[in-house]
Amino acid sequence: MPLERPQTVINSGKPAGKISIRNLGKSFSLGETKVTALTNVNLEVDAGEFICIVGPSGCGKTTLLRILAELEAPTQGEVLISRDNPAVPLSSMIFQESSIFPWMTIRNNVAYGLKLRNVPQTEIDRTVDHFMKLAGLDGFADAYPHQLSGGMKQRASVARAFSNDPEILLMDEPFAALDEQNKALLQEELLRIWSETQKTVVFITHSIDEALVLSDRVLVMSGRPGTLKAEFKVDFPRPRRVYDLKADPTFGKLGRDIWMLLREEVTGQ
Amino acid sequence: MIVSSNDMVRITADQDKTASPLSRLLRSDAFASIASPIVILLLWEALVRGHLLDARFFPAPSSVIVELITLIHSGQIFIDIAWTVSRVLIGTLLGAIPGLIFGVLLGLSPVIRMFVQPAISALYPIPKIALFPLVMMIFGIGDTSKWVIVGIAVFFQVFFSTLAGVVNIDKIYLDVASNFKASRWQTYRTIAIPGALPFIFTGLQLGLGMALIVVVIAENFGTQVGVGYMIWQSWQVFEVRDMYVGLIVVAFLGYCFQLLLLRLQRAVIPWKKAGGT
Ligand SMILES: Nc1ncnc2c1ncn2[C@@H]1O[C@H](COP(=O)(O)OP(=O)(O)O)[C@@H](O)[C@H]1O
Ligand SMILES: [Mg+2]
Numbered sequence: 001m002p003l004e005r006p007q008t009v010i011n012s013g014k015p016a017g018k019i020s021i022r023n024l025g026k027s028f029s030l031g032e033t034k035v036t037a038l039t040n041v042n043l044e045v046d047a048g049e050f051i052c053i054v055g056p057s058g059c060g061k062t063t064l065l066r067i068l069a070e071l072e073a074p075t076q077g078e079v080l081i082s083r084d085n086p087a088v089p090l091s092s093m094i095f096q097e098s099s100i101f102p103w104m105t106i107r108n109n110v111a112y113g114l115k116l117r118n119v120p121q122t123e124i125d126r127t128v129d130h131f132m133k134l135a136g137l138d139g140f141a142d143a144y145p146h147q148l149s150g151g152m153k154q155r156a157s158v159a160r161a162f163s164n165d166p167e168i169l170l171m172d173e174p175f176a177a178l179d180e181q182n183k184a185l186l187q188e189e190l191l192r193i194w195s196e197t198q199k200t201v202v203f204i205t206h207s208i209d210e211a212l213v214l215s216d217r218v219l220v221m222s223g224r225p226g227t228l229k230a231e232f233k234v235d236f237p238r239p240r241r242v243y244d245l246k247a248d249p250t251f252g253k254l255g256r257d258i259w260m261l262l263r264e265e266v267t268g269q
Numbered sequence: 270m271i272v273s274s275n276d277m278v279r280i281t282a283d284q285d286k287t288a289s290p291l292s293r294l295l296r297s298d299a300f301a302s303i304a305s306p307i308v309i310l311l312l313w314e315a316l317v318r319g320h321l322l323d324a325r326f327f328p329a330p331s332s333v334i335v336e337l338i339t340l341i342h343s344g345q346i347f348i349d350i351a352w353t354v355s356r357v358l359i360g361t362l363l364g365a366i367p368g369l370i371f372g373v374l375l376g377l378s379p380v381i382r383m384f385v386q387p388a389i390s391a392l393y394p395i396p397k398i399a400l401f402p403l404v405m406m407i408f409g410i411g412d413t414s415k416w417v418i419v420g421i422a423v424f425f426q427v428f429f430s431t432l433a434g435v436v437n438i439d440k441i442y443l444d445v446a447s448n449f450k451a452s453r454w455q456t457y458r459t460i461a462i463p464g465a466l467p468f469i470f471t472g473l474q475l476g477l478g479m480a481l482i483v484v485v486i487a488e489n490f491g492t493q494v495g496v497g498y499m500i501w502q503s504w505q506v507f508e509v510r511d512m513y514v515g516l517i518v519v520a521f522l523g524y525c526f527q528l529l530l531l532r533l534q535r536a537v538i539p540w541k542k543a544g545g546t
Contacts, residue, residue: 066444069448070447070448071444071447071448089449089450091448092448092449093444093445093448095441095444095445097441098441099441099442099444099445101442101445101459101460101463102540103463103464103466103538103540104459104463104540112445112449112459113449116449116450116451116452116455116459144539144540145540146540164449
């Protein structure tokens with residue numbers, strides 16, 4: 001179907017996988033100059049798959065995620081996303097920068113999506129309590145964001161997306177600002193939730209280790225204009241435990257291969 | 270307390286508690302804020318008694334206080350205050366509510382903003398009180414015209430502050446709302462209004478200041494009560510002490526309004542750290 005303007009297409013008839021990205025391109029005009037953020041991106045993501053995208057900063061990772069989240073329209077190509085359960089939201093994004101609402105208590109922040117959908121209060125309470133506990137925010141329900149540390153705020157925005165219960169989680173370097181311990185805990189928690197709920201996850205990170213710990217597949221992006229350059233299958237058995245995995249020799253080898261590739265992009269040689 | 274010497278720096282708890290009560294009083298904020306007005310009043314009193322200041326224009330503070338007490342005893346002053354306050358409050362509601370609604374609507378919709386804002390901006394520079402004769406022609410010389418002129422003054426302050434507040438909301442919060450599929454109304458309710466509240470309060474603060482100015486002038490017309498009426502009346506009969514009582518009362522009202530607003534702001538914006546702007 002020819003579209004007048006390229007756009008994200010939410011399809012109820014099934015495309016090949018959960019997400020199909022075809023010849024996607026995006027450029028911004030900054031005054032006179034045109035910045036091409038993405039060019040020729042092609043990707044199929046299966047339902048229930050966990051993929052990680054790594055790439056040098058400024059290569060368009062956030063832009064790609066914002067297109068998947070329907071916050072930005074592509075300038076070329078198309079994206080098809082199939083909807084499997086009309087009762088729940090299609091996707092929730094966890095933003096790279098702090099996005100927790102300063103004017104709501106942590107509880108109301110985490111409950112945001114459910115409240116918008118008029119979910120019964122008892123169910124909201126149950127879900128919100130559950131995810132606040134997982135995110136280590138017990139006892140901060142009635143605090144306001146300015147009373148929390150940066151890491152706690154980021155955990156609150158993770159809890160906000162999880163409790164919204166979407167089919168697809170779009171995560172933009174969500175754990176980058178966290179300390180090692182909290183990061184490992186949340187990674188394991190994310191894996192547990194993912195395995196229980198069969199959500200599709202598109203996860204952006206600048207940490208190769210993180211990508212290997214979490215995903216089924218790591219996609220490496222080139223420098224600007226960003227495009228997908230290579231992909232690595234990650235088939236460590238699940239359930240995975242973060243520190244067991246890091247002790248595995250193939251983990252180090254795979255990490256090194258990805259790093260060699262990324263290094264070319266970062267240094268430009 | 271920090272004591273530094275060649276080989277070390279010692280940082281210990283402050284020992285200010287041992288300071289004498291007198292030196293603490295002299296340094297307190299409360300003392301500083303009432304000290305200078307008291308000195309000025311004493312000086313003024315002395316100058317009038319020494320016939321260095323013309324008592325026809327600058328009556329001795331003591332005589333103004335006596336007049337104030339008389340007016341309190343007769344109860345007249347409370348009637349005037351009640352009328353002025355009611356005119357300010359009704360007018361403020363009349364102006365603040367549409368100001369808020371238009372501010373939020375225009376703030377979130379660039380298209381409406383493009384069409385409506387030029388019209389509102391063109392009206393803004395007109396001194397509001399200059400519209401009062403027109404308002405009286407339309408609404409008569411009674412209380413309605415006073416509510417309307419106060420409303421107009423408050424509208425502009427609240428409108429422009431709300432607009433600025435909504436436009437200044439970090440775009441990321443609107444992205445979150447959009448990603449969570451918030452409807453237009455939900456976006457107003459959960460993002461635009463709470464996000465702009467600090468600005469809205471600034472608008473209310475400026476608006477109430479304007480309201481007081483406007484009401485005092487407007488009470489020169491078509492009424493026999495109100496603090497403004499009292500000031501104008503005392504000018505006509507050259508009762509200068511009453512005029513001063515009126516000025517004191519107006520200043521006091523302004524102070525009370527701001528105090529009330531500050532309380533309200535603390536209650537409504539609990540996420541703002543105390544002391545912030
Ligand atoms: N709204 C925008 N307007 C103009 N340029 C943008 C905008 N958003 C992103 N860009 C540009 O697109 C490129 C990719 O940005 P981004 O997707 O944020 O990269 P990454 O997340 O990989 O660091 C950058 O050069 C950035 O300056
Ligand atoms: Mg980014």
